[in-house]
Amino acid sequence: MLNIFCIRPKGFNVGNDAIFMGLQAAIAEAFGAFVNLISIPATSRYESQAKAGLTARTVHEINQYGHGVIVGGGNLYENGELDVNLEALKKLEPPLMLFSLSRGRIYNRLDKLVDRTDVMADGIIAGLNRHATWSLARDHATLAHLRGLGLDHVRLGGCPTIFLDRLRSQFPEVPQADRRTTLVSVRNPQLMNISLQRQIGIAAQVQEIIALLRRQGHDDVRLLCHDHRDIPFAASLAEPYVYIQEPHAYLALLNSCRLNVTYRVHSALPCMALGAPFIKLSYDERALSLMDTVGYGDWNIDLVREPDTVAAVADRLARIDELPTRRQQVQPTWEGLRATQDGALSEFAAAVRAFAAQS
Numbered sequence: 001m002l003n004i005f006c007i008r009p010k011g012f013n014v015g016n017d018a019i020f021m022g023l024q025a026a027i028a029e030a031f032g033a034f035v036n037l038i039s040i041p042a043t044s045r046y047e048s049q050a051k052a053g054l055t056a057r058t059v060h061e062i063n064q065y066g067h068g069v070i071v072g073g074g075n076l077y078e079n080g081e082l083d084v085n086l087e088a089l090k091k092l093e094p095p096l097m098l099f100s101l102s103r104g105r106i107y108n109r110l111d112k113l114v115d116r117t118d119v120m121a122d123g124i125i126a127g128l129n130r131h132a133t134w135s136l137a138r139d140h141a142t143l144a145h146l147r148g149l150g151l152d153h154v155r156l157g158g159c160p161t162i163f164l165d166r167l168r169s170q171f172p173e174v175p176q177a178d179r180r181t182t183l184v185s186v187r188n189p190q191l192m193n194i195s196l197q198r199q200i201g202i203a204a205q206v207q208e209i210i211a212l213l214r215r216q217g218h219d220d221v222r223l224l225c226h227d228h229r230d231i232p233f234a235a236s237l238a239e240p241y242v243y244i245q246e247p248h249a250y251l252a253l254l255n256s257c258r259l260n261v262t263y264r265v266h267s268a269l270p271c272m273a274l275g276a277p278f279i280k281l282s283y284d285e286r287a288l289s290l291m292d293t294v295g296y297g298d299w300n301i302d303l304v305r306e307p308d309t310v311a312a313v314a315d316r317l318a319r320i321d322e323l324p325t326r327r328q329q330v331q332p333t334w335e336g337l338r339a340t341q342d343g344a345l346s347e348f349a350a351a352v353r354a355f356a357a358q359s
Helices: 014-031 056-065 122-131 140-148 160-170 196-215 228-236 247-256 265-274 285-293 309-318 320-329 331-358
Strands: 003-008 036-041 068-074 096-101 134-137 182-186 221-225 241-243 259-262 278-282
Touching: 003 014, 003 056, 014 036, 014 068, 014 096, 014 160, 014 247, 014 265, 014 331, 068 331, 096 122, 096 331, 134 140, 134 331, 140 285, 160 247, 160 265, 160 331, 182 196, 182 228, 182 265, 196 221, 196 259, 196 309, 221 228, 228 241, 247 265, 259 265, 265 278, 265 285, 278 285, 278 309, 309 320, 320 331
Parallel strands: 003 036, 003 068, 068 096, 096 134, 182 221, 182 259, 221 241, 259 278
Antiparallel strands: none
């Protein structure tokens, strides 16, 4: 059996698990057989164990019995949540792929896009990419930054969550009482990289959106938490809320919903994949660039630059019937992204098999 190490985000957000589900499906298709997928957290920051990332310890272990390494997907460049030892990385023997990684800027208190204070240093990004034979940037902004570092082998790969429809048969059945609900996917404002003044206004904004939805006949509105740290915020609004940690059940709920108004990019992308109606609100370059990359830039709402966010939601709500046509229109873009993902993974699979044959 082939041993593939996957270095990925394993924090509190169920969106990370949705990404991993998409990656698993793509790996299975590329190899055409079961492989031993060994998942390791990208950072030890959220883990009690020390084994994480591409450090001296993990590189040594991978060299002992690994046949390939995939880092991703996730916004690991942006938040520096990948532990990397470049000296140890030089000793890595199996093939390395960087899959669907992103680096985006955030809005500061003057509403200007700036780098995060914990962004991965360009020297580490460059060193990591130069050791990787395959590097797929998740979005246009990330691709532009990597190309600006002289990394010409990087390609635009998008996110595997836009292809999650191929896993629909694996979803559990949603109880009757939980079908056709209207969801508002929230994030705790304290975790949003926007000015303090805008953070304070998010609760009122969510309440206005809920009131708008109810006026439009959406009687069963529920807040959707992606992270248990969202629960205190959801509870403070005195609205029904749901938190589903298991990714299959989470995706099943999105698949069955009547509408999802979401502050979360990784509930918007699965909705696109599954054909579920959605309205996306974004507040950083990571989400803005990714929505543009997958062909929904003009459907997206930038809540920092938009003068009346609730009115923009009302506009999308009035035009929600446009979404099936839009989904058809973006298919050429998606087919190109999938061809890049599948092509790179096929090359990776061939290299893994060649390495294993020499081991």
